[in-house]
Amino acid sequence: MNNSASFALNRPGYSAKLLKPEDAAVLQSLYEQCTEFALLTDGQLPSPMAARDEFDAVPDGKTTQDKYIFGLFNPQNDLLGMIESIRHYPDNQTWWLGLMMLSPEQRGQGLGSEFYQAFENWVSAQGVKQVSLSVVEANELGLQFWKSLGFKVIRKTEPRQFGNKTHAVYVMSRPVETTV
Incomplete structure (x- = not known):
């Protein structure tokens, strides 16, 4: 297994670094820049502890040792985005991408696609x-984004509660070419 705590993007000076719980304050700032996502999914602003809680939230059967949160940094070392993921979930052949955020002013420039591709290269x-992930039905732009990267809808779940909202969820997957 590649235990490197970072990976580069194809953009000069841009990199992704593994975030640790002590990075919660800088991650919280990104959550607060991306309030429209929280409002879309949960119907409420992110809590003041959203970033801190992100480091501890794991699915049943997993530990925080299985969780990887990568921050996307520009050449000035500003946090522009993040990917939260769980290794070997829901099975040993899959890496689950739980959340990807990009600051609003960085969207629409190809950076999200490049960040994901660099992540996938690292995961391979x-x-x-x-790689599997889920998208709430109301997130039409997110669904289009993941489809553009080759993700296919595997199934649609029954509606369930997310904060103050209820959503059906599209579970999506994409094969990864293994490099080991």
Whole structure:
């Protein structure tokens, strides 16, 4: 397994670094820049502890050792985005992407696609066969984004509660070419 705590993008000076709980304050700032996502999914602003809580939230059967949160940094070392993921979930052949955020002023310039592709390249070195994720039905732009990257809808779930809102969820997956 590749234990490198960072990976580069194809943009000069841009990189992704593994975030640790002590980075919660800078991550919280990104959450507060991306309030429209919280309002879309949960119907409420992110809590003041949203970033801190992100480091501890894991699915049943997983530990915080299975969680990877990568921050996307520009050449000035400003946090522009993040990817939260769980290794070997829901099975040993899959890497689950739980959340990807990009600051609003960075969107629409190809940076999100480049960030994801660099993440997938890093994940491929971990020997998994696919990346899976979910998109709430109301997030039409998110659904289009993931489809543009080759993700396919595997199933649609029954509606469930997210904060103050209820959503059906599209579970999506994409095969990964393993590089090990």
